[in-house]
Structures are given as structure tokens and as C-alpha cells.
């Protein structure tokens with residue numbers, strides 16, 4: 472990744488610290504932010520004091536640490552609403568399961584959660600907790616809600632944990648948090664890298680009816696495309712999201728169009744093309760559909776044809792049709808491959824005339840389909856960039872940053 476932390480110079484960063492063991496890393500984080508030229512105000516929850524001292528944080532940030540909504544002295548110096556307005560960005564690191572739940576439900580019961588509601592600044596959170604806690608459906612549900620509300624989730628990393636477990640839940644390291652904040656930061660004129668741009672994203676599977684109760688589909692969850700749409704929105708784009716069945720949620724500012732079949736998706740994509748600058752096809756579109764979908768449920772025990780054969784016809788190649796339309800400045804495809812991943816993707820990019828292709832190896836079941844993690848390679852005309860295993864939200868953020876940089880000239884034409 473290119474050096475970006477210089478973007479942080481002059482930024483006002485509000486660092487929220489909640490009561491997790493990883494809070495011991497926050498003085499280093501503050502130190503690095505200050506070295507990058509940012510002004511840092513620290514807000515701690517009451518429980519965070521169990522893990523790190525306010526004295527250290529005050530020393531490294533150069534500012535008094537806030538921890539109480541009802542501190543009359545602190546309110547007199549800079550009231551909590553003033554502090555909420557002061558922030559260019561809010562980062563909560565570590566974000567405990569409890570803090571995540573409060574943020575997801577809009578529970579403003581302490582200074583930090585109140586500030587998050589009262590601030591117009593983008594909020595990023597770095598979850599940190601035991602792997603069992605992190606994977607609990609309640610925590611995952613809250614994270615998904617926060618993401619749909621436009622909150623950026625950074626990490627967590629996977630590996631050895633303070634409690635002796637191994638798995639996902641380690642707080643992203645301070646250096647990587649710094650890079651993530653730098654990516655998030657807007658340029659000096661308050662515009663993101665995709666401002667004035669319309670990005671159309673497709674996501675999810677399609678369903679191709681066999682009869683009224685059966686269909687052909689695939690395992691796509693739509694999470695990666697949702698994350699790409701959300702990152703593009705945060706980068707300043709107007710986003711149109713064309714989503715297949717079963718894809719949950721999207722930020723209120725994203726224009727969402729729901730479809731079922733590949734044919735529906737094709738039509739919605741072409742409706743969107745006249746206003747689209749960048750097209751990102753993440754959807755796992757069915758290549759084939761039943762030639763004759765039956766109007767009534769097909770019955771078992773059909774003596775005349777015991778070995779049933781299903782005739783299939785090819786669906787339109789949506790992404791190739793977008794390239795052929797010539798209406799879009801940048802076309803990016805996604806490819807899921809199970810073998811000879813990179814070569815297949817290189818060949819596909821060239822054959823379809825795509826500006827870039829993002830490929831993942833779906834033979835590894837710990838990533839890709841139905842997982843919150845992914846590992847992809849971005850292939851463009853002049854090179855390839857690997858994004859190792861990490862949450863789909865983080866992959867999306869880096870991809871949008873890279874696409875914005877790679878195709879800056881084309882996009883701003």
C-alpha cells in the first residue's frame with residue numbers, strides 16, 4: 472500500500488477507548504497519530520480505566536482525557552457537543568462487545584456513545600474481544616447494523632489472543648489503524664476520491680426458476696458487494712446497488728434496486744448505465760437458466776422420463792455487455808475461481824476488456840462465499856495487488872482506495 476498517513480496531518484481525531492484488554496496498545500496509537508500530524512482528543516469509558524491510565528493518554532495526546540458526561544469542569548472547557556463537532560473522524564479502539572451493542576442500538580448512556588450519536592464525523596470501530604464473543608450472532612448482528620448505518624468496521628485481526636484462545640478478535644495493530652484512518656480521511660477540500668462520481672455495484676446471487684418452487688442459484692451472500700457499495704459511498708460516490716435475492720440491508724443513501732434473475736439484473740444494470748461512471752460487478756450471476764421454466768411444480772414418479780434432464784440456456788454476460796455499451800468510464804469485474812485462479816482471471820480480464828478484475832479462490836471455504844472474510848487479488852492492465860485474508864469490509868475499503876488511485880484520470884474525465 473502507498474504511504475498515506477500524511478493525509479492525517481491537521482486532522483482532528485477523536486479516539487474512543489472502551490474496556491477491553493487491547494486498550495493497553497492505545498498510547499502507542501495516540502503517539503503515532505500525533506507523529507502523523509493529527510490532533511487527538513481521547514475519550515475513555517469508565518471500564519477502560521481498568522486497562523490503561525488516563526495519565527499516559529493525556530501525556531501522549533497533549534490533551535486532557537474525557538470520560539464523564541457529567542464532568543462540569545470538562546464541559547465548561549469543551550462541551551460534549553462541541554467535542555462532537557470538533558472531530559473530523561472518530562475511532563473507537565478497542566471497541567468492546569458492549570460498546571458495539573450500545574452503538575448499534577443508539578444507546579447514548581455514556582459520554583463516548585453520546586458523542587458518536589451527536590457527531591457528523593465518520594465513525595470507525597476496531598472490535599477487539601475473545602474469538603467466541605466476536606463470532607457470537609449477537610455481536611455479528613450488531614456489527615452488520617453498524618455497517619448498514621455507515622460505520623466503518625476495521626478488523627479484527629485473527630491469531631493468538633490474550634485469553635489463550637486463537638481466532639478472530641484481536642484488535643487491528645496501531646500502524647494498520649493509522650493507515651485505515653488515513654484512507655478514510657477526506658482530501659483538504661472536503662471531497663472524497665469518488666466525489667461527483669456515480670458507482671453502480673451488483674451483488675449477491677441470481678435465482679433462475681426451474682418451476683414455481685425450485686431454482687438454480689449459488690452460495691453468494693452479497694456481503695462483499697454490500698461492503699464495496701458502502702466504501703464507494705463513503706468515498707463520496709452516489710451509489711446504485713443492484714442486489715440479488717437474500718442480500719441484507721444497505722445504507723439509506725445508497726439507491727438499492729432488488730432483482731431475482733440474471734435477466735432482471737441485466738435490465739436494471741442497463742437502466743443504470745446512462746448515469747454510471749464506474750461499474751463494479753460483484754454479483755455471482757448464474758451463467759445458465761432453465762430453458763423452459765415450468766408454470767406448475769414438476770412432479771416426482773414420471774414414468775415416461777425417470778432420469779430427468781434439465782435443458783439450460785445461456786444468460787446474458789452482464790459485465791461484457793457493460794463494456795460493449797461504451798457508456799461507462801471504468802468497468803471492474805469480480806471472479807470466483809476454484810483452480811488456476813490467477814491465470815483464469817488474467818485471461819478473463821483481457822477477453823472481456825475489463826479495466827480491472829478482482830479474483831478470489833472459492834475452493835478455500837474459510838473465505839469468500841458465506842464468510843465475513845475474503846482474500847483477493849486485484850488485476851489491472853499494469854500490475855496486480857494482493858489483499859491477504861481480512862474482513863470483506865476492509866477489502867472493500869482498500870479496493871475502492873486503489874481503484875480511485877489507479878483510474879483517477881479516467882474517472883475525472
Ligand SMILES: Cc1cc2nc3c(=O)[nH]c(=O)nc-3n(C[C@H](O)[C@H](O)[C@H](O)COP(=O)(O)O)c2cc1C
Pocket residue numbers: 488489490491492493516517518519566567568569570599600601604
Ligand atoms: C480482564 C478483562 C478483559 C476484558 N477484555 C474484553 C475485551 O477484550 N473485549 C470485550 O468486548 N470485553 C472485554 N471485557 C469485558 C468488558 O470489560 C465489559 O463488557 C465491560 O462492560 C465493557 O464496558 P465498556 O464497553 O463501557 O468499556 C473484559 C473484561 C475483563 C475483566
